[in-house]
Ligand SMILES: [Zn+2]
């Protein structure tokens with residue numbers, strides 16, 4: 429037996445990929461604990477939407493992580509003020525400085541429109557459980573990197589920064605839960621689930637509070653600390669009312685784009701971008717919602733997302749995507765560039781598809797066709813059989829010939845009704 433391959437795999441495999449099954453395991457345990465406590469902390473559509481956002485971030489992270497490292501390393505080589513070497517004390521200092529920078533990053537993410545437009549995604553969930561910790565977008569990672577850039581300038585080497593960001597990034601996963609109450613003396617020093625429940629609440633007394641990530645001392649120092657007393661109500665002050673993957677990611681940026689477009693002159697545009705979110709004209713969101721969201725679908729959503737067959741289909745898509753993501757991350761260094769791009773495209777199409785299914789959209793069928801086409805391309809690229817071209821040709825012809833038949837059966841499967849009924853109620 430050839431052990432060289434195994435040895436090479438042990439060195440080159442991306443072991444961070446195991447974060448995916450481990451996080452899922454914790455979500456599963458939390459779900460069971462919540463059931464045991466007879467609490468309904470998980471809703472199907474919200475959990476799917478939360479995990480979908482996380483899948484996209486983990487996926488796109490593989491393409492950005494190298495760029496972020498390059499930024500830290502270049503800044504360190506050219507602008508480092510101090511020459512910091514790794515010792516116990518510099519590691520501890522780095523953790524504290526990182527947490528301090530996080531506090532200000534997070535606070536400004538709530539106080540400045542441009543940053544809020546991407547951080548808002550983390551706050552859209554009306555549930556509060558471990559799946560919410562997955563609600564981070566790649567746009568947020570880009571903004572955060574801007575803030576982390578202060579660390580290499582101080583003099584911390586890029587290797588130290590990326591390591592500490594890993595530890596610092598793991599911690600908040602565990603504070604997104606309602607199953608853990610108050611934690612005694614830990615409440616005075618660390619950010620606990622209780623503190624972070626306050627941060628995610630839309631109760632007036634809880635707004636813009638508890639920004640800390642690991643240490644709660646910054647909030648106490650800068651006057652943004654509030655203790656959890658009344659029961660939190662989770663989500664945005666004006667709930668999003670949509671599980672669409674695209675809408676969740678882009679509504680904040682779209683609102684900002686329209687607001688700055690409408691503002692007269694550069695000064696006014698600047699004020700919109702760097703102004704406070706609560707000063708943004710609320711009618712812009714209403715107009716965008718009436719243009720991009722289907723209200724009739726929102727009314728029907730409750731009904732169709734309850735059906736077992738629908739849930740089975742969506743849960744199956746989600747499980748498949750998670751498996752592909754895990755394998756993709758684990759073998760990252762073995763996957764050629766073209767296959768990485770096709771896998772990323774397939775996963776993103778599936779996430780958009782799942783969101784659109786929850787919203788009972790009509791165009792999901794075209795996305796499904798797109799997904800099959802990407803799958804076919806990947807297969808052809810991997811195997812190179814000429815027979816696949818013939819099969820693809822026959823498949824495309826059959827799709828064209830039987831499109832209305834396929835459409836009727838597909839909608840019957842996922843929505844429990846034919847397309848005619850859907851078209852009718854959509855136009856009402
Ligand atoms: Zn926040």
Ligand SMILES: [Zn+2]
Nearest residue numbers: 550604624628
């Ligand atoms: Zn959070």
